[in-house]
Amino acid sequence: MERVTQRQLGGEDQRVEKTTRTTKLVSELEKMQIRWALEAADKGEPVAWCMVGVQPEIIRGFGIADVYPENYAAIASAKRQVVPYLERAESEGFPAFLCSYARYGLGYTYRMLELSGGVPPSPEEVPWGGMARPDIILGRAQCEPGYKWFQAMGKILDVPVFIHEEKCIRIAPGSNPVLPYDDPEFREALISAEIQDNKDMIAWLSEKLGRKIDWDRVIEAFYRHNEMRRLWNGVFELRKSMPSPMPSEDMVSALYPGYCLGGTQEAVDFYAKLYDEVKERLEKKLCVIPELSQEKYRLFWGGIGIWQYTGLYKYVQNFGAVFVTENQYYRDAFVETDTDPQKDPLRAIAERHFYDAKIGADRARRFGTGDIRAGLVLEMLDSYRCDGAFLHFLISCRPVVIGWTHTYNLIRDESGIPTMSLESDMCDPRSVSPADIRNKTEAFLEMVATYQQAREKAGGSAPGKA
Ligand code: SF4
Numbered sequence: 001m002e003r004v005t006q007r008q009l010g011g012e013d014q015r016v017e018k019t020t021r022t023t024k025l026v027s028e029l030e031k032m033q034i035r036w037a038l039e040a041a042d043k044g045e046p047v048a049w050c051m052v053g054v055q056p057e058i059i060r061g062f063g064i065a066d067v068y069p070e071n072y073a074a075i076a077s078a079k080r081q082v083v084p085y086l087e088r089a090e091s092e093g094f095p096a097f098l099c100s101y102a103r104y105g106l107g108y109t110y111r112m113l114e115l116s117g118g119v120p121p122s123p124e125e126v127p128w129g130g131m132a133r134p135d136i137i138l139g140r141a142q143c144e145p146g147y148k149w150f151q152a153m154g155k156i157l158d159v160p161v162f163i164h165e166e167k168c169i170r171i172a173p174g175s176n177p178v179l180p181y182d183d184p185e186f187r188e189a190l191i192s193a194e195i196q197d198n199k200d201m202i203a204w205l206s207e208k209l210g211r212k213i214d215w216d217r218v219i220e221a222f223y224r225h226n227e228m229r230r231l232w233n234g235v236f237e238l239r240k241s242m243p244s245p246m247p248s249e250d251m252v253s254a255l256y257p258g259y260c261l262g263g264t265q266e267a268v269d270f271y272a273k274l275y276d277e278v279k280e281r282l283e284k285k286l287c288v289i290p291e292l293s294q295e296k297y298r299l300f301w302g303g304i305g306i307w308q309y310t311g312l313y314k315y316v317q318n319f320g321a322v323f324v325t326e327n328q329y330y331r332d333a334f335v336e337t338d339t340d341p342q343k344d345p346l347r348a349i350a351e352r353h354f355y356d357a358k359i360g361a362d363r364a365r366r367f368g369t370g371d372i373r374a375g376l377v378l379e380m381l382d383s384y385r386c387d388g389a390f391l392h393f394l395i396s397c398r399p400v401v402i403g404w405t406h407t408y409n410l411i412r413d414e415s416g417i418p419t420m421s422l423e424s425d426m427c428d429p430r431s432v433s434p435a436d437i438r439n440k441t442e443a444f445l446e447m448v449a450t451y452q453q454a455r456e457k458a459g460g461s462a463p464g465k466a
Pocket of ligand 1: 070099100101102142143144145146396397398399400
């Protein structure tokens with residue numbers, strides 16, 4: 001297959017140069033949050049290890065320094081520091097098919113136990129100073145590790161654990177069925193259940209931390225979170241343009257403030273800056289591959305990112321292909337809640353989650369999929385004019401992979417574009433070699449090119465060629 005250049009940006013190299021200036025700031029924000037927690041621990045202020053997505057307004061309302069073991073595992077993987085802790089967890093009896101984020105976090109926890117609760121001191125061993133020892137651990141019932149991984153870490157370190165149930169509103173991070181969101185009784189049952197979950201979490205935190213929640217901070221965080229969501233969605237809207245102003249390797253970094261700094265001004269500022277930069281790139285018609293004025297092939301990335309081999313995102317550019325979007329980190333446009341957060345912040349928070357689920361269900365109905373994720377993927381393939389879809393079939397994350405075969409079949413049958421199922425893992429570099437991934441990818445890109453030629457021959461424009 002013809003190469004655009006001989007840049008070989010992929011290979012074994014993990015240093016993936018970002019296209020946008022703003023995403024280069026992400027690592028500074030990550031370091032800042034890790035430092036906050038270490039400083040808080042030094043001052044005797046509370047530190048929490050949190051599962052991504054645990055109610056950010058409540059975290060901000062209690063003024064807790066929050067650290068996210070999932071994100072930290074991804075950082076360690078990208079820095080090639082992940083394997084010793086994966087092996088440590090496995091040597092303690094945790095199976096190698098357990099979520100690799102969980103295995104890394106457990107390995108880290110055992111190491112901490114060895115150090116009598118201390119943070120591993122060497123930068124050779126852990127990135128950026130390490131995760132501070134937690135005073136509390138907050139899990140989330142989005143998947144089985146959301147319960148059991150966080151409970152296990154609490155048990156090993158003898159730290160209290162709370163699991164936020166999120167009853168029914170978000171069933172799993174992957175395939176979600178369409179539930180009767182239009183039924184007023186069902187709606188009220190979901191919202192009331194989430195309000196109760198949040199009340200339980202607040203009562204538990206008050207007792208463990210010996211302090212009260214600051215409702216002004218909760219409301220302030222709610223507004224900031226919404227503003228961040230608006231900007232984040234705006235970036236996704238801009239990215240529909242051709243040529244792509246911002247590829248997936250940038251978004252898999254840019255997800256961090258949204259996932260881990262929710263409710264902070266830093267997160268709002270980040271997405272505002274990113275939005276402005278992407279808009280500017282669009283106005284200047286700047287292409288991700290500078291040698292080309294247009295992408296030859298526009299690709300879709302399905303599922304969690306591949307932190308153990310981020311070079312793949314750049315590797316495809318050797319063939320004129322760009323990953324232009326991805327579903328896992330997509331954020332829908334924010335819908336105003338019916339309840340005024342000043343009057344009832346917990347109801348407003350629950351309504352926001354309810355509307356997130358309802359928007360997805362409405363879309364799935366439009367696409368006739370019966371499945372929220374499949375509806376989103378089909379809409380994205382169309383609106384981003386993709387020529388091919390990679391679905392990351394994660395060996396160690398069952399919640400995201402549940403339903404992938406259904407989604408894969410729908411794409412194959414409905415979209416008319418070639419699809420590749422890439423079996424690998426988000427974090428564990430032992431799962432598959434970069435050479436195997438590259439071989440499979442090159443074969444797939446041949447197929448994308450063949451489909452495109454066939455469409456052009458038949459007189460139709462390729463999806464990526466409006
Ligand atoms: S959703 Fe998947 S990757 Fe995330 S914690 Fe659960 S099992 Fe691990």
